[in-house]
Amino acid sequence: MPPSYALYIDGRRDRFGDRRRSRMDASDRLPARQARHPLQRMCNPHCPANDPPRRTSVPAARLSKRRLARRMSSVKAGFGAQLRAVRRSGSNPWTAGVFPRETILTSSKKARLVIVGASYAGTHLAAAAREQGFDGPIVLIGDEPHAPYQRPPLSKGLLTGKTGMGQLALRSPDFYTEQCIDLRVGQRATALDLAARRVRLADGESLEYDWLALATGARCRPLPVPGAELQGVHQLRTLEDALAVQRRLGRCSSACVVGGGFIGLEVAAALISAGTRVTVVESQTRLLARAFPAFMSDYVAQAHRQRGVSLELGRSVRALIGRQGSVEAVQFDDGRMMDCDLVVAGIGVLPNAELADAAGIACNDGILVDALGRTSVRNVLAVGDVANMAQPTFPGSPARMRFESIQAASDGARAAASVLVGRPQPLSAVPWFWSEQHDLRFQMAGLPASDDQVVLRGAPASDRFTVFYLRDDAVAAAHSVNRPSEHVLARKLIAQRSRISAAMLADPTADLKSLIDVGQVN
Known part of the structure; x- marks a missing residue:
């Protein structure tokens, strides 16, 4: 049985073939040749996808049943051929122009994703889901009044004026429209009904979901001293x-x-x-x-x-x-x-896990998730700073942690998106992080332990050096100062768990990249 299709017109859902009719004022009526159903435009080469229809409020039932059947047969055949061709090419139908902007066509069987938290992780999850082929509706809810923005400049360039407000946006405004992502800012989720698969918002609205992702982030730990409420x-x-x-x-x-x-x-x-x-x-x-x-x-x-x-x-x-x-x-x-x-x-910060905890999702210093971002509840994911994730580690490293970084949020979002499309790809990237202070750029990769062997490459007095941490003769972590190329190399060494001598790491004349390329790292 083919899926039942539904057309969303002016916020109302109409199933093709319904006999429902809507009354229109005389001023709203158009000649029959102008009252064209939006689906007719999908396969009409003379009607560009970005050219809005003249009438989008004409219900499907306004067409006679016989004429509607003929049109639907033709339209669905042409649309199906176009969609199959795009998918065979490996492209995403949402970005290849298959779906016109004025019409959102979905299968009633398509899974709906609701993301609570328009954070870096939440926004990247929505984008990664589309990139990996998720074609169901996506709703992205943020409690701040702004569209999703970058946080790293807040403690750096924005304070000094080097970074302007216009440079903070994570995505252009057109991105959410083009990817059919329903972005809702200034809305706060107040409760989760896991049994009914619904998210309740502060304004009383209740959103149904098939997949729920929590990207609620973290908040600053309050300063517990008298006078913390003062201005300044x-x-x-x-x-x-x-x-x-x-x-x-x-x-x-x-x-x-x-x-x-x-x-x-x-x-x-x-x-x-x-x-x-x-x-x-x-x-x-x-x-x-x-x-x-x-x-x-x-x-x-x-x-x-x-x-x-x-x-x-x-x-x-x-x-x-x-x-x-x-x-x-x-x-x-x-x-x-x-x-x-x-x-x-x-x-420090505290994870915003109260919503999940109140709903019965397993939490401990954040929401407990596996390497795919899956929580203790089926069809509920968590990503970003709120996620306490199981880590792929060396012996001696913590089994799980909340790794609060842009890279971890991005990698976690991609792993969670792979679950949505049925092709799970666990998080395996080496965790890394950076910090800019004065004219120094610190770049950290991996998770060092207190008993690691420390190897210094370069001179700290020059403000250009790298510290490698060896565990069982393999590179487990590295800290670089103004050495971006060595930071990238260190991440490769950590990922491969390459064994290398401390003397070779410390020798500034040794070309570590060439050693990896020719297989001399053992």
């Missing part, structure tokens, strides 16, 4: 956060960054370049303690001090002091006071 105290996660810091930056002279992680150090570098005095407060005795070994932390600290950033290591903030509702000083845990009129807190 900010976090940095969303576009509104970045714009608020940017506005405050124009009238402040001294800033305090709480947290010596990647976001905090990127913000410190941006603020110092804008001419503001900056102090970074870190409760650990060294910077980036969770990501870097001690000697790399020392290098980062020295680099920031040389560029004018003051560091308070092993210290925490006891309170924020304000006057007339605005922050004017920071009190440290040892009682010392420091004047400042801007505070930016970067003390």
Whole structure:
């Protein structure tokens, strides 16, 4: 039995052959030759796909049953031949012009994908699903009022003005229309009904789904000190956060960054370049303690001090002091006071897993997923910062983790999309990450462990070097500073689990790429 087709006209669904009729005012009527059904245009070479029909509100039932049958036979035959030809060529019918823009034609048996979270991961999942051949309806829901945008520039170029608002968009506005993705911004999902396969929105609407993907991301961990509510105290996660810091930056002279992680150090570098005095407060005795070994932390600290950033290591903030509702000083845990009129807190994030947890989906520091993004509930996926994913690892690495990076979001989206089209391809890419601070570009690949053998290639004093981490004589991870080509090479070595001597890695004259090419890595 062929699938039953439905035509969506002006938001109303009409099955071909229905006897339903709609009343029209006399002013709405057109001559019969102008009241052409949109399906007639699909196989008419004289009607371009991007030329809207003159009447799209004429219901299918307005045609006589016999005439409709004749037209449908001709149209479906021509449309089917066109669709088969496109699929034989390996192209995607959504991007090859098979479906005209004024008409959305779907099979009633096509699976509907609802993505909660118009984040980087959510947007890439929608795009990857189309690229891999998913031809069902896609709804992308975002609770922010903006179309999906890039987050990395928020702590870098946007603060300094080097990156404009127009450069933040993840996709052009036409992308969502051309790919038939129903983008809904400014809408928040409030509940999931897994039994009925529905998503409830804050405005009361309920969306039915066949596949559900959760890309709800993460939120900043709040600063738990008195005075955190004062004006001039900010976090940095969303576009509104970045714009608020940017506005405050124009009238402040001294800033305090709480947290010596990647976001905090990127913000410190941006603020110092804008001419503001900056102090970074870190409760650990060294910077980036969770990501870097001690000697790399020392290098980062020295680099920031040389560029004018003051560091308070092993210290925490006891309170924020304000006057007339605005922050004017920071009190440290040892009682010392420091004047400042801007505070930016970067003390980590919390996954937005409450929606999934309330629905009964397995969660633990995020939504638990396998290497394909599948959750504990059938037909429910999770991608991005909210996903606690099982990792392909070396012995000694964590079995699963939330890897908060653009690359992990993109790779996870592609893996989840492969599930949607029935060709599962587990995530196998080496996790990597980058951070720009001052004139330094840090690139990290793999997951180092505390007992790895550390091999230095290059001189840290030159601000151009790579640190390799060997585990069982194989490259397990690498950290590069201003060495992008070695970073790419390191990812290949990690993926191949190539065995190589420490002496060869440390020798700056050894051409590691040529060794891989000729098979000399053993």
